[in-house]
Amino acid sequence: MTRTTKLWLLWIVMTVSGGSVLMAGMLFGGPSRAMLLIGETTSGHHQIELACSACHTTAFGGPEVIEKTCHGCHAADLAASKDSHPIKKFRDPRNADRLEKLEATKCITCHTEHKPDVTHAMGVTLPEDYCALCHEDVGKNRPSHKDLSFATCATAGCHNYHDNTALYEDFLEKHATKPELKEKPLVKLVARQEIEFEPVGEPLTTAAQADAPAAHSGDEKVMSQWLATSHAEAGVNCSGCHAPEQKTAEDIKANWVTKPDHTSCASCHAQETATWLKGKHGMRLAEGMRSQTAGPFGIFREKALPPMRTELARLPMQSKIEPHTELTCNSCHSAHTFDTAEAKVTSCMSCHDDDHTKAYEGSKHHKLFQAEAAGTAPKGSGVSCATCHMPRTWMEDETGYDEVLVTNHNQNANLRPNEKMIRSVCMDCHGLGFAIDALADKELVKKNFDGRPSAHIESIDWVMKRLKDRGAK
Amino acid sequence: MMKLTKTLMVSALAAGTVLAGGAVANVTAKGVEYKDVADMLIAVMVADRTVYTKKVVQRLAAKEKVIKASEHFDDDSALPLPAQMFRFGAEHVADKTDKFSYSLQSLWPINKQNAPRTDVEKAGLKFVNDNKGENYYGEETLGGTKYFTAVYADVAVAKVCASCHNNHKDTPRTDFKVGDVMGGVVIRIPMVN
Numbered sequence: 001m002t003r004t005t006k007l008w009l010l011w012i013v014m015t016v017s018g019g020s021v022l023m024a025g026m027l028f029g030g031p032s033r034a035m036l037l038i039g040e041t042t043s044g045h046h047q048i049e050l051a052c053s054a055c056h057t058t059a060f061g062g063p064e065v066i067e068k069t070c071h072g073c074h075a076a077d078l079a080a081s082k083d084s085h086p087i088k089k090f091r092d093p094r095n096a097d098r099l100e101k102l103e104a105t106k107c108i109t110c111h112t113e114h115k116p117d118v119t120h121a122m123g124v125t126l127p128e129d130y131c132a133l134c135h136e137d138v139g140k141n142r143p144s145h146k147d148l149s150f151a152t153c154a155t156a157g158c159h160n161y162h163d164n165t166a167l168y169e170d171f172l173e174k175h176a177t178k179p180e181l182k183e184k185p186l187v188k189l190v191a192r193q194e195i196e197f198e199p200v201g202e203p204l205t206t207a208a209q210a211d212a213p214a215a216h217s218g219d220e221k222v223m224s225q226w227l228a229t230s231h232a233e234a235g236v237n238c239s240g241c242h243a244p245e246q247k248t249a250e251d252i253k254a255n256w257v258t259k260p261d262h263t264s265c266a267s268c269h270a271q272e273t274a275t276w277l278k279g280k281h282g283m284r285l286a287e288g289m290r291s292q293t294a295g296p297f298g299i300f301r302e303k304a305l306p307p308m309r310t311e312l313a314r315l316p317m318q319s320k321i322e323p324h325t326e327l328t329c330n331s332c333h334s335a336h337t338f339d340t341a342e343a344k345v346t347s348c349m350s351c352h353d354d355d356h357t358k359a360y361e362g363s364k365h366h367k368l369f370q371a372e373a374a375g376t377a378p379k380g381s382g383v384s385c386a387t388c389h390m391p392r393t394w395m396e397d398e399t400g401y402d403e404v405l406v407t408n409h410n411q412n413a414n415l416r417p418n419e420k421m422i423r424s425v426c427m428d429c430h431g432l433g434f435a436i437d438a439l440a441d442k443e444l445v446k447k448n449f450d451g452r453p454s455a456h457i458e459s460i461d462w463v464m465k466r467l468k469d470r471g472a473k
Numbered sequence: 474m475m476k477l478t479k480t481l482m483v484s485a486l487a488a489g490t491v492l493a494g495g496a497v498a499n500v501t502a503k504g505v506e507y508k509d510v511a512d513m514l515i516a517v518m519v520a521d522r523t524v525y526t527k528k529v530v531q532r533l534a535a536k537e538k539v540i541k542a543s544e545h546f547d548d549d550s551a552l553p554l555p556a557q558m559f560r561f562g563a564e565h566v567a568d569k570t571d572k573f574s575y576s577l578q579s580l581w582p583i584n585k586q587n588a589p590r591t592d593v594e595k596a597g598l599k600f601v602n603d604n605k606g607e608n609y610y611g612e613e614t615l616g617g618t619k620y621f622t623a624v625y626a627d628v629a630v631a632k633v634c635a636s637c638h639n640n641h642k643d644t645p646r647t648d649f650k651v652g653d654v655m656g657g658v659v660i661r662i663p664m665v666n
Contacts, residue, residue, distance in 0.1 A: 093616060094661075097590075100616070470642055
């Protein structure tokens with residue numbers, strides 16, 4: 001064999017081996033997968049970017065395959081936000097000519113992943129003046145809009161493509177004259193409602209009642225923490241979390257889980273867990289999020305994405321957190337105490353380190369929170385991180401017919417765009433106009449709303465002018 | 474076959490004047506005429522809408538005044554308006570099947586997106602307005618698919634229909650009265666080659 005032949009053979013072997021490693025990374029996972037990302041993912045998906053099969057459910061599936069996965073995660077939220085442009089509206093054949101301009105029956109028409117160079121706010125990858133494709137004659141009926149740039153429809157605090165529940169014209173009119181601050185500013189679902197859980201048994205009041213196996217009991221601190229919780233009061237014993245569904249001492253011992261995960265919490269807190277799995281804290285642990293799928297000859301085994309860690313976040317995080325600390329339910333709800341007061345502020349600030357978070361301490365909202373915690377202000381008057389980012393909300397239960405009051409643990413549900421927060425949070429205490437202006441003021445957001453809005457969105461003014469003009473006719 | 478025909482006749486009668494003459498549908502082993510399918514569909518739609526308007530909205534909102542009916546029914550804790558109920562049904566159908574679609578349109582729409590857009594819609598809405606009691610049937614090709622399109626008049630059957638439209642801030646017409654054609658229901662069925 002000549003030297004040239006040997007070199008050719010070596011080249012072929014190395015090329016095939018390298019290609020195989022890359023191909024395996026793409027199809028099954030492994031260390032090479034991260035190198036194969038075809039472009040930076042959006043802030044909404046970056047946490048699950050290595051779970052390729054979450055969106056690319058088949059190796060050679062086209063846009064239709066990807067499209068289906070969008071609905072799997074986002075359909076319920078879109079329905080809850082009373083989507084202004086639902087796909088079903090565009091299915092009517094009378095819109096066929098519009099669909100030729102903009103295929104509005106598909107999410108991926110406007111939201112294409114891995115395209116950082118053309119990705120705008122809300123993960124939109126179309127040019128920002130896309131509204132003009134269907135609404136170019138808006139000036140005919142809305143003279144106030146005549147000379148406006150279509151690139152500003154969805155970026156100026158006036159309209160959203162999907163959620164306009166706080167921005168539609170009649171709503172603006174109805175709340176046009178509301179004062180900046182209500183006479184009795186209270187978070188109504190906190191002030192007037194209680195979230196109730198069915199007790200699973202009689203209250204547990206002594207450490208002797210704990211059903212943990214001998215090897216796991218005896219820690220006095222843990223026992224006293226547990227006995228002080230609403231868990232013990234509702235009859236939730238050690239096995240309720242550490243060995244759910246197990247009844248006998250033998251079964252509890254055999255099925256004992258030292259560090260229960262969210263699946264254990266879900267046995268009682270189904271909606272809280274389900275919403276957490278949709279948000280950025282828990283989405284990596286949602287069903288189907290696999291960093292590795294089963295491959296040939298057992299080389300690759302199915303592997304779920306590990307929990308979120310602060311070093312993976314794109315937002316500024318506290319540097320003092322020990323690397324590889326995994327985000328679980330217990331990150332915010334400390335095991336055995338499950339202090340909800342701690343989870344409302346302290347837990348958030350122990351990780352987040354951005355301007356908005358840092359400005360919370362000492363802000364008006366924080367002072368209100370402290371006053372309520374001290375018992376000097378009424379229930380529901382305090383404003384914590386969770387008040388705005390994990391508000392209580394009525395949600396359909398698993399049957400789809402009944403509604404239950406839930407603390408929404410998907411902190412993104414009312415955050416992007418931030419006008420979603422107006423109705424679910426801001427308007428409990430503030431007038432609509434003030435809320436719209438405050439949320440549109442990026443500097444004020446950074447200051448955690450400690451001050452007055454310097455921006456003014458004219459939408460309410462225009463609505464009132466239009467009404468006045470029509471009345472004059 | 475006889476039983477089916479009887480049922481269809483009853484449906485046709487229940488739909489009142491909307492179905493042209495209440496003719497017996499041409500149902501054979503080979504299938505049903507497009508026109509008959511559209512007429513059957515409108516019979517169900519009109520029946521449901523009439524029941525909702527009379528048994529729910531008029532009874533509870535207009536007569537007994539135990540609840541209001543409002544365009545913003547969610548925010549106002551009120552009943553959806555009959556036209557909204559109709560549109561929600563159309564959207565629900567659009568979500569479930571592409572075997573047919575329907576919409577409520579008008580030459581004087583409150584929401585400008587509900588004005589006729591295709592040539593057949595424009596001709597149909599004009600025809601049912603100019604020819605009271607008659608329906609319009611046509612064919613059109615949209616997005617590469619050929620459709621059978623039927624247009625049925627939507628008439629102001631109660632004072633509240635006319636007054637609500639006349640007083641709405643976005644209405645382009647303010648002189649509707651009971652008995653006027655206010656718009657039309659457009660039913661579309663994709664045609665098999």
